[in-house]
Amino acid sequence: MRRSSWWGDAADRLNFAQPSLRFRRFRKMIRFPKPVTAHMLRHTVATTLLFNGCPIGHIKDILGHDRLITTCNFYLGTDKRAAKKAHGDFLDYEAE
Numbered sequence: 001m002r003r004s005s006w007w008g009d010a011a012d013r014l015n016f017a018q019p020s021l022r023f024r025r026f027r028k029m030i031r032f033p034k035p036v037t038a039h040m041l042r043h044t045v046a047t048t049l050l051f052n053g054c055p056i057g058h059i060k061d062i063l064g065h066d067r068l069i070t071t072c073n074f075y076l077g078t079d080k081r082a083a084k085k086a087h088g089d090f091l092d093y094e095a096e
Contacts, residue, residue: 050075
């Protein structure tokens with residue numbers, strides 16, 4: 001049986017409904033106005049790790065992906081903050 005470095009044995013992993021139910025209950029308890037899902041938090045953590053310089057191979061392990069290409073496909077897209085900054089830095093209509 002394959003061991004994930006983050007969650008342990010596949011048989012010990014949470015099923016989809018468990019974290020979703022917990023997040024929904026917690027959101028209602030604190031009266032948070034927008035829905036929060038486990039997937040949103042997972043994606044936020046992975047993106048934050050990447051933006052803070054964490055190697056993509058470590059993010060792959062944390063997420064439990066089997067293949068690096070899976071992680072790369074989701075998290076190595078365009079950084080919208082960097083693209084917006086580049087737009088301001090490099091697009092100058094008055095430059096000669």
